[in-house]
Amino acid sequence: MHRVQASIDLKALQHNFQIARSRAKGSKVAAIIKANAYGHGLVQAAKALTDADLFGVTDVHEAVTLEQAATGKPILVLQGMMHPDDLQLVAEHNFQLVIHSAEQLAQIDETFSRLTLKQPLTLWLKMDSGMGRLGLSPHGFATTYKALLGRPYTDKVVMMTHLANSSQTDSPLNLIQLNAFRETETELAGDIHATSIASSSGILSDLPVDSDWARPGIMLYGSSPFDYSQEALRREAFDLKAVxxxxxxxxxxxxxxxxxxxxxxxxxxxxxxxxxxxxxxxxxxxxxxxxxxxxxxxxxxxxxxxxxxxxxxxxxxxxxxxxxxxxxxxxxxxxxxxxxxxxxxxxxxxxxxxxxxxxxxxxxxxx
Ligand SMILES: Cc1ncc(COP(=O)(O)O)c(C=O)c1O
Missing domain, CATH: 2.40.37.10 (Lyase, Ornithine Decarboxylase; Chain A, domain 1)
Structure with a gap:
């Protein structure tokens, strides 16, 4: 008998993943299990999410912990490298890496000019389309994308962005961000390998967020990303179960x-x-x-x-x-x-x- 107990229902986690999968309409699904799977247990969550196409974590340390659980699935480091030493781990474990700034790109160029890679990497180039957090400006993004494609250490480049207000579906910022993203997508046309836009609220909304990769987090754990005052958008409406x-x-x-x-x-x-x-x-x-x-x-x-x-x-x-x-x-x-x-x-x-x-x-x- 424990004083306080957190019971984690892994079947509910799997159920919620399937909801994300069906709502993501044919996109691949990157299960976001950073921050110890939002407090639920990184390794336990990863082992339960056998249908995920990829796992998203914050940094290389979380990635290494996850790698040790040997799920066999690709791991994406969402904040990318923090220090050139991280790239040694990226190369060793073939982690996928977000690149969100020119500084990161310069350090990656510099470090990979010295490191021998077992195989070229899948990189995710992030656009700040209006979130005001991480990412390169839409201006010049296409040029950087193409330049990254030409690097010897690059295998594929996924073009990604993150929406600030997809939990407020009527916010004008959603379309501003989507337009910025789509414009660059059109500009890159044939060069693009894959795209990624939506987190839970985008996936559950009617916003035009179709892309190759969906990135659900909170919905996997049975919480609705929308305001609780909107009864029609509570977890029950999406058949999400508490984990x-x-x-x-x-x-x-x-x-x-x-x-x-x-x-x-x-x-x-x-x-x-x-x-x-x-x-x-x-x-x-x-x-x-x-x-x-x-x-x-x-x-x-x-x-x-x-x-x-x-x-x-x-x-x-x-x-x-x-x-x-x-x-x-x-x-x-x-x-x-x-x-x-x-x-x-x-x-x-x-x-x-x-x-x-x-x-x-x-x-x-x-x-
Ligand atoms: C880049 C990125 N993608 C996806 C997610 C998942 O978001 P959510 O938990 O709202 O689904 C996060 C979470 O913060 C994120 O930072």
Missing amino acids: MTLQARIIAVKDMHKGDNIGYSSQYICEQDMRVGIVSIGYADGYPSNAPNDTPVMVQGKKTATLGRVSMDMLAVNLSDIPDANVGDLATLWGQELSLDEVAAKTGILSYNLTCSVAQRVNFEYR
Whole structure:
């Protein structure tokens, strides 16, 4: 019996992958499992995602960890090289590499003029079409693409971009970005090997994001990338299933009276007599410390809510309407029965951030 448990449903992960695959309409699917598979476990996720065409991770260190799991699938390093030493690992393991800046390209040229490659590499040249983060400007992109194709270390070049607002499908920036990308795609015409545009929100939207590679992340873990207030775009609408269920034990139950204080800083004062459960999970386990009063929690299959400020390893829940609930019962903080997206909306912390933050001291169980 563990104090806090994250149960990871690998069948749900596989199910969600198939949803991504069918929504991606014939594109190849790069499963984004960076950041420890968004907190779910890098190697376990990779081993379960047997149908993925490629895995996307952040840096060469994540790539090496994944390589050791021997899934046999290509690995793409999404932030590319950080240091020339990274390129030794890229060459050794034949990692695919994003190139997002002229500086990276110059360092790659310089390093690969000295290193002998076992085989030429697949490189992903990233365009900043309006995200304002990583990538080369659309201006001159085609010239760089063609130049990269001619390098002795290059096998293929995938032209990629990342959309800033595809979770807000009516944002004008979507079409601005897509137009910038499509213009260069047309300019390169016959030279282009492959393209890649959409992450989860693009894949699930009606935006014209068709390309050779889709790059789903958050949807694989059962969270909808769209605003929770849009009921028609919640996870159920896409048949996404929760992958992580986070649960903790009730370790004390007490009868409180109207006017009693609950927890630090008197964030909650009982408005009436009530039955309160203390659950052994807090911000040191990754539960968000800013969760307001009334953040949803499930106990014995019934929905209730937090009371007062979240402590380091405890929080309080209202058990007034769950009279049978007692010490030893499990409270579910999120999972299939309580949407991670609802907790995200209530706390103002992105679902991505919630699962990535689950602490190492939490017991992870895979089924
Ligand atoms: C370049 C790139 N592609 C794909 C993804 C996956 O995005 P999402 O988790 O929203 O599907 C990310 C995530 O940040 C990313 O940075």
